[in-house]
Amino acid sequence: MSQTRVFSFPHVGNYCVVIENMLRHIFKNHKILVPPAITKKTLELGSKYSPDFVCVPFKYNLGNFIEALEAGANVLLQSGGGCRYGYYAEIQEQILRDLGYEFDFIRLFAKDMNARTLYRTAKRYGTNLSILGVAYYVLLATQMVRKLDLIEAYIRENIGFEVVPGSFERLHKAFLQSLKDVDNFRQLNVVYRDYLRKFKDLKVDKPQDCLKVGLVGELYTLMEPFSNYFIERELAKNRIQVSRYITATFLLFDKPKLRPKILAAAGKYLKYHLGADGTDSVERSMALAERGYDGLIHIKPFGCIPEINAMPVLQNISRDYKIPILYFSFDSQTSELGVKTRLEAFYDMLMMRKEVST
Ligand code: SF4
Numbered sequence: 001m002s003q004t005r006v007f008s009f010p011h012v013g014n015y016c017v018v019i020e021n022m023l024r025h026i027f028k029n030h031k032i033l034v035p036p037a038i039t040k041k042t043l044e045l046g047s048k049y050s051p052d053f054v055c056v057p058f059k060y061n062l063g064n065f066i067e068a069l070e071a072g073a074n075v076l077l078q079s080g081g082g083c084r085y086g087y088y089a090e091i092q093e094q095i096l097r098d099l100g101y102e103f104d105f106i107r108l109f110a111k112d113m114n115a116r117t118l119y120r121t122a123k124r125y126g127t128n129l130s131i132l133g134v135a136y137y138v139l140l141a142t143q144m145v146r147k148l149d150l151i152e153a154y155i156r157e158n159i160g161f162e163v164v165p166g167s168f169e170r171l172h173k174a175f176l177q178s179l180k181d182v183d184n185f186r187q188l189n190v191v192y193r194d195y196l197r198k199f200k201d202l203k204v205d206k207p208q209d210c211l212k213v214g215l216v217g218e219l220y221t222l223m224e225p226f227s228n229y230f231i232e233r234e235l236a237k238n239r240i241q242v243s244r245y246i247t248a249t250f251l252l253f254d255k256p257k258l259r260p261k262i263l264a265a266a267g268k269y270l271k272y273h274l275g276a277d278g279t280d281s282v283e284r285s286m287a288l289a290e291r292g293y294d295g296l297i298h299i300k301p302f303g304c305i306p307e308i309n310a311m312p313v314l315q316n317i318s319r320d321y322k323i324p325i326l327y328f329s330f331d332s333q334t335s336e337l338g339v340k341t342r343l344e345a346f347y348d349m350l351m352m353r354k355e356v357s358t
Helices: 015-026 040-049 055-068 085-098 114-125 129-162 167-180 187-199 221-222 231-237 250-266 278-290 305-321 337-358
Strands: 006-008 075-079 102-109 212-219 239-245 294-303 325-330
Touching: 006 055, 015 129, 015 167, 040 055, 055 075, 055 085, 055 167, 055 221, 075 085, 075 167, 085 102, 102 114, 114 129, 129 167, 129 187, 129 231, 129 239, 129 250, 167 187, 187 231, 212 221, 212 231, 212 337, 221 294, 231 278, 231 294, 231 337, 250 278, 278 294, 278 305, 294 337, 325 337
Parallel strands: 006 075, 075 102, 212 239, 212 294, 294 325
Antiparallel strands: none
16 A cells, blocks of 8 residues: 555535544644545445445445545545444445455444544554544544534524525535634634624524424434435425434434433333434424424435334324424435425425414
């Protein structure tokens, strides 16, 4: 392998900005390559070399890796979780080696997310920083994730009501660009405060009783807009306030603390955890229904067992709270037109219900 290491990792929403920033600081003498933006070709590549039955986030990740390797990456990072996500790294590495690529593969599972292991891994791959230096940039990244999620939650709830078309999107791009250049906590706080003010200064025309829709479901398809056919953007076009609680902040920081409470909060609807994000989908759906949301959209990859388990429970919530739920199951063959048509029908139905109830 060449001396210069070129690190890369799969896309998930805009978190690539945070990961790139962190790796750039930790591996100052090496290159960081953000994989090319996801396109249909990414999914085609990933699907071509994936087992047929595997869930679609695996295919997107594999497509990202292939495109990154083709662009010169030679060190890939992948993490893993409690469901099939736990097998992603091992299988993807094998597939890529069988395809003839040469690279190092770093697997970061939950058990590796402690200062000592992270530092040892960083040292092996060429960091010049001390353990405190590495810890500093890991902590900076965690704070950056929080700020990014806070700003994007505000965007989600307001972009559908912007007075100047494109104003939120333009500012969002500028915010992401500024995040890339952050080097320390002070700069991060300045960028965050500055952009939060700028977003709040953007003119919106948002009625008190606007339609409110909550998104629940599997983490990857919720957080990666390409994989859900930009569902949040489509909803915003119809002047809908969109809320989504599954974010990296929730998964990394809030969920571990809340885990026992989430099951209890799901009350009569759940006795046991459903695995992955299934329990959260149930508890969040209940919470959103109680807050008077007009509708829910449940998103999952085809074949995602934890979310399949959640669906009958969501139907009970829908019946008890009289809240409509639209279910989407995405795979590499999903038709974009079909998604849009179902969204439009859902929107029309929500509007009719609203008109009847006022
Ligand atoms: S949560 Fe579902 S889609 Fe995601 S890896 Fe697990 S089984 Fe696959």
